[in-house]
Amino acid sequence: MKTTTIKTGSVAEFMEEGRMIARLIDQQLPLPELSSISFEDPEDLLVLLRADNLALFRALKQQPDSLSGIAARLQRDPDTVRHDVDELARLGIVSIAQGTIQLTAQKFKLEADLI
Template sequence: MKTTVINNATVEEFLEQGRMIAKLIDQGQPLPKSSTISFEDPEDLLKLLRSDTLALFRAIKERPDSVTTIAARLQRERDAVQRDILELERLGIVKIKRHHTGAEHVQLTAQKFKLDADII
């Protein structure tokens, strides 16, 4: 099961994690089964935890679908849901599969997301 850890970290902590992964690769060791998304500013992390964004997470987890269908299930404007989904895609939390027909299918990039944050 792939897990994504969402945390806040300093630039140095972020770089240290990168060095650790590079060292594992150099040594031919297996990589962790989890990935990490780090925010330097805890306020940026809190933007991700808005109630409408959490509802969007739950809706995609419950049933991956098109932006239009997800927006209808959440009773939100399609454009607002599209903006949120594009931001989540930019962060690596969701992926949008684009079919040859032009249809899009939104799904989470991991089965589990773990929040690990120091507020102060």
């Protein structure tokens, strides 16, 4: 089961994680079935966690769907849903293939240091 961790972290922590992955590649070891998305500012993380996005996560977990299907299920404007989906795709949280939007991981884990 692929897990994506969404977290706060410094640039130095992000770089260290990249070096760890590079070492695994250099040693020809398998890469872990996990990925992470880091936000340096906790406020940026909170934007991701707004109610509309959480409803979108739940809808996609229940069933991947087309943009119009998701908008209808959520009773939201398709243009607004497209904006949210585009942002989540940019972050690597959703993927779009052949008109179907789906989550990129089966599990999302949240970690945040607020101070």
